[in-house]
Amino acid sequence: MEVKVMKNILGENEKIAEDNRKFFRDKKVFVLNLMGSPGSGKTTLLEKTLARLTKEIKVAVIEGDLFTARDAERIEKQGVPVVQINTAGGCHLDAAMVQRAAESLDLDKINLLIVENVGNLVCPAEFDIGENMKAVVLSITEGDDKPLKYPLIFKESAVCVLNKIDLLTFTNFNLEQAREDLITIHPQIEIFETSATKDIGIYNWCEFIIDKLVSSSY
Ligand SMILES: Nc1nc2c(ncn2[C@@H]2O[C@H](COP(=O)(O)OP(=O)(O)OP(=O)(O)O)[C@@H](O)[C@H]2O)c(=O)[nH]1
Numbered sequence: 743m744e745v746k747v748m749k750n751i752l753g754e755n756e757k758i759a760e761d762n763r764k765f766f767r768d769k770k771v772f773v774l775n776l777m778g779s780p781g782s783g784k785t786t787l788l789e790k791t792l793a794r795l796t797k798e799i800k801v802a803v804i805e806g807d808l809f810t811a812r813d814a815e816r817i818e819k820q821g822v823p824v825v826q827i828n829t830a831g832g833c834h835l836d837a838a839m840v841q842r843a844a845e846s847l848d849l850d851k852i853n854l855l856i857v858e859n860v861g862n863l864v865c866p867a868e869f870d871i872g873e874n875m876k877a878v879v880l881s882i883t884e885g886d887d888k889p890l891k892y893p894l895i896f897k898e899s900a901v902c903v904l905n906k907i908d909l910l911t912f913t914n915f916n917l918e919q920a921r922e923d924l925i926t927i928h929p930q931i932e933i934f935e936t937s938a939t940k941d942i943g944i945y946n947w948c949e950f951i952i953d954k955l956v957s958s959s960y
């Protein structure tokens with residue numbers, strides 16, 4: 743019974759996600775779904791990404807959180823339009839939430855919409871929101887076993903950002919092992935090493951996003 747209900751929920755979500763994708767395509771807005779565990783550094787990476795990208799690209803942000811507008815307040819300081827979604831306990835964003843949030847953005851004025859999903863390494867991977875690309879942030883302090891333990895999110899994501907690389911020497915995180923496991927799970931995955939606080943690797947990550955926009959003719 744539970745399985746059937748879950749299937750219906752996912753089926754309904756899939757329809758709205760397809761509507762979103764078509765809507766964003768018509769508006770020529772590329773949508774990036776940024777996922778990862780709580781505290782992996784999504785908002786900090788986003789702050790650094792916006793500081794660089796907004797010189798060249800018009801960006802808006804949707805922030806997903808259980809409660810509070812803290813991340814949206816941080817992003818607002820970057821001078822980009824931002825909408826906060828509070829899921830009131832829900833562990834992921836779904837396509838309907840993103841559809842509603844997008845209504846309060848002027849999409850004719852932007853080329854890139856970045857959605858910071860709720861901090862979670864499991865649920866967001868199961869819900870298509872109508873994005874063009876999923877990216878997962880894995881921080882060094884979470885441990886190198888996470889790709890094998892939570893494979894779906896790494897399988898679904900075109901990109902994995904290994905953040906907090908500045909902390910590598912203070913941990914037992916095995917970078918080679920993590921890279922090997924990521925490639926085993928998803929052979930085409932792009933891997934970036936960043937420190938969002940020390941501004942390491944941000945340039946390459948941003949260039950990658952720009953290339954994606956250009957190659958998708960947005
Ligand atoms: N050392 C180090 N700390 C970082 C880095 N990136 C983020 N942090 C710190 O990690 C903590 C969490 O960062 P956030 O950017 O808020 O993480 P988040 O993934 O957005 O968290 P949620 O939105 O709660 O899921 C903050 O104290 C950041 O300063 C990094 O590259 N290196």
Ligand SMILES: [Mg+2]
Binds near residue numbers: 784786858
């Ligand atoms: Mg955040």
